Amino acid sequence: MNHSSHNKIVSFIWSIADDCLRDVYVRGKYRDVILPMTVLRRLDALLEGTKDAVMEEVKFQKEELELTEFDAKGLEDASGYVFFNTSKWTMKRLKETATNSMQILEANFMEYLQGFSPNVQEIIEKFELKGKVSHMANKDVLLDVLEKFTSGEINLTPKEKVDAEGRKLPPLSNLGMGYVFEELIRKFNEDNNEEAGEHFTPREVIELMTRIVFDPIQDKLPPVMTIYDPACGSGGMLTESQNFIKDEEGKIKASGDVYLYGKEINDETYAICKSDMMIKGNNPENIKSGSTLATNEFSDTKFDFMLSNPPYGKSWNSELKYIKDGKDVIDDRFIVKLADYWGIKEEVDATPRSSDGQLLFLMEMVDKMKAVSQNHLGSRIASVHNGSSLFTGDAGSGESNIRRYIIENDLLDAIIQLPNNLFYNTGITTYIWLLSNNKSSNRKGKVQLIDAGQLYQKLRKNLGNKNCEFSPKDIETITQNYLNLDAVEREGEKGIASKVFDNADFGYYKVTIERPKRLKAQFTVERIAGLRFDSKLREPMEWAYQEFGEGVYTNIGDYTEQIKKYCEEEELNLNAKAIKSLTTPTVWDKHLKVYQTAQQLLEAIGTEEYNDFNVFKAEVEAELKARKVKFSASEKNLIYNAVSWYDENAEKVIKKKEKLSEDKLEKLLDRLGCSQEQLSDFGYEHQSGTEYIVYETESDLRDNENVPLKEEIHDYFIREVQPHVPEAWINLEATKIGYEISFNKYFYKHQPLRSLEEVSTEMLALEEESEGLIKEILSLK
Template sequence: MAESAEALRKTTARIVWDTADKYLRNIVDEEDYGDYILPFTVLRRLECMLADSKDDVIKYVDAFAGMPQHLIDIAVKDKFGLSFYNVSRLDLATIASVDDNVDKSLKSYIDGFSNNIADIWVSFDFDRRAKILADANRLHAVVKHFSTLDLSPTSLSNTGMGDVFEDVMYRAFNKKGKAAGNFYTPRDAIKLMVDVLIANDDDTLAGDSTARSIYDPTAGSGGMLLIAQEALRRMNETIDVTLYGQELMPSAFALGKADLLIQGGRPDAIKQGNTLVDDLYAGQTFDYVLSNPPFGIDWEVEEKAVRDQAKTPGSRFSHGLPGINDGQMLFLAHCASKLSPAGKNGQGGRAAVVSNAAPLFNGDRGPTAIRDWLLDEDLIDAIIALPPSMFYGTGIPTYIWILDTNKAPERSGKIQLIDGSDQWTLLRRPMGEKRRQMSREDRNPVLEAYKAFDRADSGISRVMTPDDFRFRDIPVYKQARLAARCSDDAVEALRERKDFMDAHVAVLKSLDGTSWNELPKSFPQATKAAGLKAPVGLVDAVMKAMAAPDDSAPPAVDRKGNAVTASGWKITERVPLSEDLAEHMAREVVPYSPDAQWDETKAKSGNEIPFTRIFYTPRAPRPLEEIDSEVQVLMGELADMFKLVSDQ
C-alpha cells in the first residue's frame, strides 16, 4: 500500500503538534515532548494491529488458564500468527469513554500485553509519565486523543507507519538537539553506510531463497537495522531479512524495539544489555553489521569484564585494548569479530562502523595492536571521511570504516580511502551539532568512487596497501662540525679535574684554532713535548671543553672515529614500510639537511592511517599585492567612517 506524502504528513502533524500544543504545553518541558508522544504512538499502533483478532485471542488464552506463559505464547503464534498480544478487555477508546480512574485503567491495559513486550513499557518509564499527566488532569485528554488516530495496518502499511514514526522521532529529537545524538543516528549517514555495504552484492542478493542477517550492537532507535532491511528489500522483494540488535540505554531500547514492532518485526529483534560486558549474540556471526558506537566514552565500568574476555586467545578483545578513556575501538574490534566468515560462493560478512578520527592514528599500544590485526587479516575494505557537523551530538570529523571478510579479488590486499568531507548541503535549521546533511546528490559521488575503486578520481579516492599505513620511526641526527677553541670557560671546566695541571693551559692555547678531529693525536703529542701527561680521560675532557661549532669545519668524529651528533638537532622521520628507506631519505631529508645521519637499527615500528595528510593539497598563498590592495580599501573605508563621525 502506498500512502501519499500528504496523508503521512497530516497523520504526523496530528500525533505531534496536536498532542504537544493541546495537552503537554506547560505540563512538561518542550524538549521532553517526545518522551510522552512516542510511547502513546506505539501503544495506539500496537492496539490497531491487534484489534481484529483481539476478542478471539482473549477467549483462546482464557482456555489455557494455568498453562505456563511461554507455552501460551507459542500457542497464540501458531493459531493467530501473532508474536505478541493483549488479553485486557480494555482499549484506549474504552478507557477514554469515562474520566474516572484513567491512570489505573491504563495501567491495567498495559499489563495485559504479553510478557515479550512488557519491557518496552518499563523502558519507556510509561507508568511514571502517565502519572505526571494524571496529576495535571491531562491523561484523559491524551488517551482520548490517541484513541481517535487511525494507525491500523489497513490505513498505514508497515512502511508507512515506519515513515510516520521516524518523522515523529525526528521532530521529538529536534527538541532535544545535541542529546539526540546518544541514540539517534542521522538517516543520511545511515543511507550512505548501507549503500556502500550492499554496493557490490547485486548478484548474490538475487533469487527467491536469498536470506540475509543484519546486526547492530549499539542499536539505538533501530534506524540502521530498518534502513538496511528496506534497502535489501528494494533489491529483492522476496529476500528473507532477519534483524538483530543490542542496546544499553533503556529509552533507546524501547524506541528501537517499538519501531521494529510497529513495522511487523520480531519482539526479540533488539535485546537490552551492555554489548561490551555481555554479547547477547555470542557465537553468532552476521552478513551485515552496522554500528555508531559512542565516541570518547570511558569503559572503566566494563574494564574487568573486558580484560577477562581479552585473556582468551582469538576472542573479540584479545587483539588489543585501547586506553580506558575511549572505548570506541572495542566496538570496532567487536564488529569485526561478528562478521560471517568468507564463503565459497563469494559471500562474507561486511560491516560499516562510525568513528571519530582517534582510531585512525592513536599511537598507544592497544589501538596500534588492533589496527595491526585488522591490517594483517585484510579486513579493512575502505574508510570514508564524512563532512563535519554531520551528527547531532558532535561537530568533529567522523569516519566510516567498511570491513569485509571476503573482498573482491581486485580489492584484496588493498584499502580504499574516500574523502567525502566536501559532499554536503547546509541544513536550513541546525539540530544540535548537526548543521550539514548528505543528500542523495551528495552521497552519489562517494558511492560512485567506491564502485570505481582504483579508477576513481584521485581527488576524492586513494587506493593504498596495508604497508602504506605501517611505518618505521627512524631517528635522524645531524653530524656536528667542530673546531678546537681555547677559552676561559674551557680552562675553568678542565681545572676541576685532578689530572689537569696549570702547565696544560699553554698546551691548550697552542692548539687553539686547530682541527678538532685531530685533538686525540695533537693534544697527547703537545703534552708530551711539554713534559706533561695526557691520560685518555683527560683527552676526552679536552675534546669536550674545546669543542666549538664551526660550519666550515669537517664533520666531527670522536676519539674512536664515531660521528658526533650536533646538540639540539635531532628529529624522527616516519617512513612507510612500503617505501625504500634510502630512497625516502634521499628525497625527503637529505636535500634539506645534507649532513643528516640516521640509524635504522634504532627504528620503532607502528601504524597509522593519516587520512588528512594523504588528501592534503597545498594551496599557494595569496599574492602580497592583492592583500595590500584589500588593506588599502579597508583603510579607506575606515577613514571615511571616522570622518563621518568627526563631522557630526
C-alpha cells in the first residue's frame, strides 16, 4: 500500500472539518459529518464508472419492463457492486450544477440520497445524514463541503487521476480506502477523548489480539475463513484480522476467502462498520444491527475466529426479558452443563449479575465455536475484559459457572494482563482472554497467564485516560512469551512474566461446615407475649393492638386507613402485600390462636428452664396432642422460636433418627467416600445397631471453607477444621465448585521492609532538617 498518498488523503479530509464546519458544529461533532460524507463520496466514486449503465438499466426497467419497483439484481449487475444509485445525480454533478440557491442544492442532494439502494439507505438513516445535509444547507456550507469532497486535489476513486497541476494521483483500492477510513476514525476518536473508548479499541491492542489468535496457526489457516465480532463497533477488529490474513497486494495467505461477521447496537458505529464493509468489498449483509444479547442473530452459524472488546461494567437489564423468564434462563447460549461433585451432569445458569454483561458476550462466542473435526481446526477467540470476569461471583454463581464451564472444558488457553491506562475511556486494568477448543498437545489441560502490566511506552500527550501504548517490540515480546510456552515460571524481558497452571489450579470446593444447634427453652409470660404479632409486622401490629384493643380481632377492616396512615408517618416502607396482611382478619386470628395456645402450654408445663430442647419439645408435642390442637409445623415453630435460645452448654437438638440398613449404609459410605467410623464427620452420629442420629444445624455458626480442587475435602477437614471445632461436620450436599483467577495471587512480589537502622537514620535526618527550618523561621521573626 502507498501509505504516503493515503496519509495525504487523510490530512486533506481532516482539514475539511476546520475549513468548512467551524462555527457550524462543535469540534466534537465534526466526525458526525465527515465520516458519513467520506463514506458517501467513496460509494459515489465507485459508482461513477458504471453510472451510464445503471441509468440505462433504470430506463429499461421503467419503460420496457414497466416495473413499479426496481429489480435490485439487474441494477447490481449494472453497477458491478452490491449497491447502486438510481437518481440522475452524482456528487460531482451536484457540485457542477449548483446555483446560489441552497434550497435547490438541498433538494437535489436529497433526491440523490433517495436514489441509493436499500442497503445504503440504511447507512444513511443510521448516520442521520439527511438531517446533517439540511443543517449544512441552512448554514450555507453544504456547497463548500461538496466542493472539498469532489476536489481534484484528492482521488477517492479506484482509477488513476491527474490533478489541476498535471500530477498523477494514484488509484485508491478498497484496501487503501479501508486504511484511510480507519485512520480517520482513529484520529476523530483520539481528538474526541470523551467518547473514544466507547467505540474504539486502541490499534496496538487489536494488533496484539490478531497476533496471538493467528500466529500459532498461520501455516494451518483454513481455505475459507469466517471471523466474528459480537460487539463489532466500527469494525476495527474485523478489518485488522482481515488485513493480517491478507498481504499488501491482497493475496490471501491460505487459498480461499475471508468472510467478516459482526453485530453492533450503536446506530452510528453500526453505519460506520457496514459502510466500511462496502468500501472494502466485503458483504455488508453480514453486519447486523441490534443487541447481541437480546437476539441470537447467527444461531445457525459457527465461526473460525472471533475477536471482541465487549462493553464491561454495563448493565444488561434491558435484555434481561429476552434471556430469563423469572429465574429460568430461556436462551440456550447461557445454559451450560456441568458435572457436580458426584459426577452427575446438570444444567446450570450461566448468567452474571445484571449490572455487568461482559461474560455474556464471551458465552455468545463460545456458543459459536466450530467443533473440531477432520475438516475443521475448531475456533480461536480473543476477548478483552476487566478484572471482574476473573474473580467476581462466588461458587455456584453465574460468573463462576461460566469460568468453570470454560476451564473444565479446556477452552481457556491464556490470559494476558495489560497495563493500566491503555484504553481511552478507562484507566483500570484489562485482560485479553484467549480461548481455543483445539489446543496444541503441550497446552492441553493447562492455562498460561502472562503479566504484561509493566510493559508499555509512555505517550507524550494523554488521549483521554490513555497515557501509554504498546510499541511493536512490546507486541512482539508478548507474542513470543505466548508462543514459547514453558511449564515453569519465566521472568523474561523487563515488565513481563509468564506462568503456566493446570486447569484445576483455579478451582475450589466451597465446603459448608455445620455445627449442631444447642437450645435451652422456657415458657415465660414475656417470651410468649410477642406471639400475638407477625415478627415481620410486629411494630404496626403492636401499635394497632395498643390503639384499638380487641377490636383488631373483630373489626380490623374499620381501621385500614388509620393503619396505613401510621405506616406512612413512621416511614415503614411496607409494600402492598404487607399492608393487606395488616388488615386481614385471618392473619390476626392465626397469631391470636398461637398466643392463646402458648398461654395454655405455659400453664400446663410451667416455667421450668430446660437444658435439653429435645425433652422440652416432646412435652410440648404430648400436650398439644392431649388438647387435640392441630398446628402446622410453621405454627409450632413460632412457639418454639419464641421460647428457646442458643446456649453452647445445652444439649444438641436432634433433627431425626435414621436407621441405615447394610445396603443403604454401603451406598452412603460410597457417596461420601469415607469409612463407617468417619460418618460423624458428615453429620451422622452412631447410636446403636443400625440407628444414627442427625442433628439440627445452627445457622449462625455455619461456616464455609474454600478447599483447592486438588485436595480431598475430608483430608482438609480433618487437618484444618476438626482440631479447632471437634463437633463440626461437613455438609457435603451443600458443596459447590467455584473457579476464580487472581493475577495478584500469582504474580505478587513481596517487597521486604527496610531495616530498623535504615528507617532510624532517615528519621534522624528528617528531624535535623525540620529543626533547621524552625530555626530559620524563628530568626526571621
